[in-house]
Amino acid sequence: MTTKITESPRERVRRAFTEPGEFRTSPLYRALSRTVAGDDALLDLAAGGRPGQYPTFLFFGAVHHLLLTDADAREHPLAAYYPSLLPPGATARPAEEAGPALVDFCARHADALRAVIGTRLVQTNQVQRALGLRFGLAAIAAEIGDRPVHLIEVGTSAGLNLRFDRYGYRLGGRRYGDPDSPVQLVAELHGNGEVPDLDALPRLASVLGVDLHPVDVLDRDDRQWLRALVWPENQDQGLLLAAALDLVAGDPPPILAGDAIDVLPGLAASLPAGEPRVVYHSATRMHVPAERLDAFDAAIASLGDTGPLWWLSVEEAPDPDPREDTSRGGAALRLRGPDGASRDLAVVEGHLRWVETLPVPSPTG
Template sequence: MSDKITGVGPEAQRERREQLRQLFTTPNEFTSSPLYRALSRTVAAEDGLLDLAGRGRHGQYPTFLFFGAVHQLLLSGVDHPLAGYFPSVVGPGRDAAPAEEAGPALVAFCEQYERELTEVISTRLVQTNQVQRALGLRFGLNTIAAQAAGPVHLIEVGTSAGLNLRFDRYGYTVGGRSFGDPASAVQLVAEHYGPGPLPDLDVLPDVASVLGVDLNPIDVRDPDARRWLEALVWPENHDQRALLAAAIDLTVADPPRILAGDAIDVLPGLARTLPAGEPRVVFHSATRMHVPDHRLAAFDAAIASLGETGPLWWLSVEEAPDPDPRPSPTRHGAALNLRTPDGERHILAVVEGHLRWVETFPAA
C-alpha cells in the first residue's frame, strides 16, 4: 500500500497523519458500532491506512469517509474475509466474527483494494441521511407554528437525498405517544426524557414549498448512489438500514427538488427567489461539522442571508448545548437550536445525535 498522500510534502504529510491518528484513536462518534471502534484502533496504528484515509476531499470527516468506502465495497459483493466481520453483510439473525479480531483482515483488504478505496474516498462526500433526524425538523416546526404568520418555505442545507424533507409522510412515536401518519412505511421511534412536556407534534405550520441544497445531491433512483447511502449506515444498525430503505422507497415516487452547489454560493441567490415577506425555515443537522473552519463564517452568513427578504427561523442539530439548560445532565446529546427572526437563540431540547431520544425541559 502506498504510504504517501498525493501532492503533500513530507512535513505536511506527517502532520496530517498525526491529526488522522488522533481521530481514529478516539472515535467517539461510533457509539453504536463496536466493529468501527475496534477497526479504528487498527487504522490508528497503521501509517498506510492513515494515509489512505487522508485521501478524501478537504472538509470531509475522515473516519466516516474511510469506513463508508470500506463498507460500500463489501456491500457490492467483493469476496474477502473482512466481510465476515460486518453484521450488515452477514445479515440479521446471524453472528458476525468477533470485532476485536478484524484488524488483520482490514489491513489485507485495504492492500488488495487500495485503488478502489482511493477512488471512493477521493470522490465521495459524507452524505449520511439519518431519517430519524426528521423528528428534529418536526419538533422545531411545532414551535415555529405558533410564531409564523402563514405557510413557510422549508429549505434543508446538506440534504443529501432529501429524505428529511418528506417528514410529513412519516409516522412518529415519541415516549409512547404517536404522531404523523400511522400507515406510513416509515415509522420513527424515540424515547422522551426530562421534566418538560412533549408538545403535540401534529401541530405544524402549513408548508408552501420544500427545497434541498447539497454539494452533491444523491439521486435515490440511482442504485450506486443508494448503495453509498446504505454504506454510511454503521454495520450493526440493522433497524436504521431498514428505515433508510423504506424512506428511499417512499421518496423515489416523489423526490423533492434539490439544488446542487455550495450553500455559501447558493443561498444568497435563493433568498431573492423566495416571495418577499413570506416566512422561511432553514434546517441542517450534522452538516456544519463538515464545513472547513475557515469557511464557517461564510456558511453562517449565507444562511442568515435567507432572512434578508422575509422572516427566517434557523433550526439546527449540530453541537452540544452551550450553555446546557439542564440542571443535572445525565445524557450526552446535541442541542436542537432555533434562532428566531428577532435573532434570539433558543434550545428547544437536547437530543441524541441521531434523534433516538429527546430530552425536554420547562421553558424559561
C-alpha cells in the same frame, strides 16, 4: 522568532481515529478506529478525501461500500465482522479481533478504496433526523401563526427529511403523523420539559433542498452509497433508509445542486418578500472546512434578508449544557428566531434515537 508547526494530513487524521466519540452505537468501528490510528498506511488512505470530509465516516463508508457491492471483496474474512453482511440470525465475529483483517483488506483493495474516498462525500441521510425537523416546526408553529412557510434544508443529501410529513412518529409512547406510512420513526423520550404537539405544524408554501452533490433516490449507486454510510450494527436504520428511499422516490423533493455559501444569498432573493422561511441542517456544519464556517453561517443568515427566518439545527452539544445529568451526551436541537436569539429546544441523540426535553429554554445568544 517562533516557528509555526503545521500538522500533517496524516496526524490530523490520526487524531480523528484516536478518539472516535461518534461511534457510540458501533463497537466494530470503535475497535477498527484503534487499528487505523496505529497504522500509517491506513491513515494515508483515509486522508485522501476532499477538504472538509470527516475522515472516519468517509473511510469506513468506503470499506463498507466495497463489502456491500463487490462480490469478490465480500469473500474477504473482514466481512465476517460486519453484521450488515451476514444472513439473519448469524452472529458477527468479535469486533476486537477485526483489526488484522481490516489491514489486509485495505492492502488488497487500496486502489478501489482510494477511488471511493477521493470522489464520494459523507452524505448520510438518517431519516430519523426528520423527527428533529418536525419537533422544531411544531415549536415555532405558534410564532408563525397561519402563514405558510418556505422550508429549506442545507446538506439535504437525498432529501428524505424534506418528506417528513409522509412519515409516522412515536415519541414517548405517543403517536404522530401518518400511522399508515411505511416509514415509522420511534424515539425514546427523556426529561421533564414540554413536548410540542407534533401534529400542529405550519403549512408549507414550498420545500427545497441544497446540497453540493445531491443524491438521486432513483440511482442505484447513490442508494448503495447511502446504505454504506449506515453503521454495520444499525440494521434497523438500514431498513428505515430503504423504506424512506422507496417512498420518496415516488415524489422526490426539488434539490438545488451547489455550495450553500454560493447559492443561499440568491435563493433568499428569489423567495417572496416578507414570507416566513425555515432552514434546517443536521450533521452538516461539521463537514464544512474550518476556514469557511463563518461564510457558511453568513449564507444561512442571508435567508433572513428578505423575510423572517427561523434557523433550526442539530450540530454541536449544548453549551452550556443545562441538564443535571449530562452522561447521555447528545447534540442541541437549536432554534434561532427572526430576532437573532437562539434557544435549545431539546438535547437529542445524533441520529434522533432519543429526545431529552429541557425544563427551561437554554439561551445561547
